[in-house]
Amino acid sequence: MDRSLTLPELVKALRGAEVFRNKCRIRPMAETFAALASACGIPNGDDAAAIPDGDGYLLLAAEGITADLVRQNPYLAGRCAVLANVNDIYAMGGRPLAMVDVIGTPDEASARELCRGMRDNAARYGVPVVGGHLLRTSRDSSVALAILGRAKACITSFDARPGDLLVLVTREHGQWLADMGFWNATLPEDDASLVPHLELLPRCAEAGLALAGKDVSMAGIAGTAIMLAEASHVGCRLDLDRIAPPAGVPLIPWLLAFQSYGFLLAVSPGRLEAVRALFAVPGLATAAIGAFCRERRIVLRRDAEEAVLWDLAAQPFAGVAR
Structure with a gap:
C-alpha cells in the first residue's frame, strides 16, 4: 500500500484524473436520452x-x-x-x-x-x-x-443493494502499460484460459450469485465503483487496504486503470464464499474490497481514516441512474 499520499491527496488526484472527467462528460447524453429510455423500459447506462x-x-x-x-x-x-x-x-x-x-x-x-x-x-x-x-x-x-x-440472466448496473459487498475479480498475470493506464492481462500465453475465465460471468449470473456489476472500464476501479453505485442509487465504501496493485504498479494508476480482465460485482455476504469458489481457478484473484450503503457517497477508507471521493447526492458522476 502506497503511504506517501494522505487520503485527501488521493481523493484530489483521483477526482482530477482525465478518465474521471471523461465519464462526467456522459451527463448531457444521459439527460438527453433519459425520457426515451424510460418510455422504452430499457434504462441507459449499463x-x-x-x-x-x-x-x-x-x-x-x-x-x-x-x-x-x-x-x-x-x-x-x-x-x-x-x-x-x-x-x-x-x-x-x-x-x-x-x-x-x-x-x-x-x-x-x-x-x-x-x-x-x-x-x-x-x-x-x-x-x-x-x-x-x-x-x-x-x-x-x-x-x-x-x-x-x-x-439467460443479467448482471446489471442497477441492482446493487445496501449491505452488498463490492467484489473485484481480476487476472493476476499481466503486463502493466503505464503510458496507456492499461493492465494487459490477455497476453498470448493466456489464449487457452481467455474464454473459460470470461464464461464464469454468465455462470455467476445464471446461478444468481450476483445481480449487479460492471467491467472495470477506462475510469478504473474507483470510477467504475462510482458508476455502479450511481446507477443503483446507493453509495459504497472502498477499502484501500484490501486493494493490492500488481508488483511495480502504484496505487493511484491502479485505481484508474482499464483492465482487460477486471469485473466489479455486488455480492450479498451470504453468497461471497460461493462467488469465491466459482472464480477459484488458476490465474484469477477475487477480493472483497468494500461494501455498498444507503448514503449516496463513495468513501475511501484506509486503516481507521475515511475521506469522501464523490458525493452523488450533491453532484452526479456520469448522470446515469434507473
Whole structure:
C-alpha cells in the first residue's frame, strides 16, 4: 500500500484524473436520452442494453476507441475495440454472438491494420465480425464496434443493494502499460484460459450469485465503483487496504486503470464464499474490497481514516441512474 499520499491527496488526484472527467462528460447524453429510455423500459447506462427476448435477453452494446490510439497503433486499436465490446457482453452475464464495425480512415493502410487487429482478436474470443461500414475521411482514422449477445440472466448496473459487498475479480498475470493506464492481462500465453475465465460471468449470473456489476472500464476501479453505485442509487465504501496493485504498479494508476480482465460485482455476504469458489481457478484473484450503503457517497477508507471521493447526492458522476 502506497503511504506517501494522505487520503485527501488521493481523493484530489483521483477526482482530477482525465478518465474521471471523461465519464462526467456522459451527463448531457444521459439527460438527453433519459425520457426515451424510460418510455422504452430499457434504462441507459449499463455495459450493454438488455432487451427482453423469449426466455432471456438480447444484449446490444458499442464501443469506440480513442483517436490517439487509432492514430498511433491502428492494429492495437482494432484489437482493443474487440476486447472492450466482448467484455461488455460478459459483464452483463451474457455470451457474445457477433460484431459489426464502423471504420473511418483517410488511407487504405490504416484501414487494413484496423481490420487485421479486429480479425485477430475476434478469432481469439471466438466472436465473428459479420459486417460493417467504411468511411473515407480527410484526416484522422477512427474505429468503433457494435456487438450482439444473449443472456439467460443479467448482471446489471442497477441492482446493487445496501449491505452488498463490492467484489473485484481480476487476472493476476499481466503486463502493466503505464503510458496507456492499461493492465494487459490477455497476453498470448493466456489464449487457452481467455474464454473459460470470461464464461464464469454468465455462470455467476445464471446461478444468481450476483445481480449487479460492471467491467472495470477506462475510469478504473474507483470510477467504475462510482458508476455502479450511481446507477443503483446507493453509495459504497472502498477499502484501500484490501486493494493490492500488481508488483511495480502504484496505487493511484491502479485505481484508474482499464483492465482487460477486471469485473466489479455486488455480492450479498451470504453468497461471497460461493462467488469465491466459482472464480477459484488458476490465474484469477477475487477480493472483497468494500461494501455498498444507503448514503449516496463513495468513501475511501484506509486503516481507521475515511475521506469522501464523490458525493452523488450533491453532484452526479456520469448522470446515469434507473
